[in-house]
Amino acid sequence: MLHAATSVALVGTARARPGRADELERTLRSFLVPTRAEAGCRVYELHHGPDGDLRFYEQWADGAALAAHLATPTMQEFLDRRHELLAGDLEVTFWTPLEPVPTPDEA
Secondary structure, eight states, X not given: OOOTTSOEEEEEEXXXXXXXXXXXXXXXXXXXXXXXXXXTXXXXXXXXXXXXXXXXXXXXXXHHHHHHHHTSHHHHHHHHHHHHHBSSOXXXXXXXXXXOOOOTTTO
């Protein structure tokens, strides 16, 4: 569950449909720079998993920042067509820090 005032992290897996791995990777890589510039984005990383899947890790200042990210036209377009690229769906687990690190303006 996302709470607007609580920082949130998520870990996800994207498993490509056969023959679509390169396109999926290109698509997910295209999100890195613009997403890192979004308000509230603390970390946005993409990794290759040992099984060939792509793993992503995101950390957001709060649930509202993540919701704003998911509402961007780029993310909405991807979410609408993700089944063309994915074998199954995105597997996402949300995490809430036990003791959040303060941002520079909070320190």
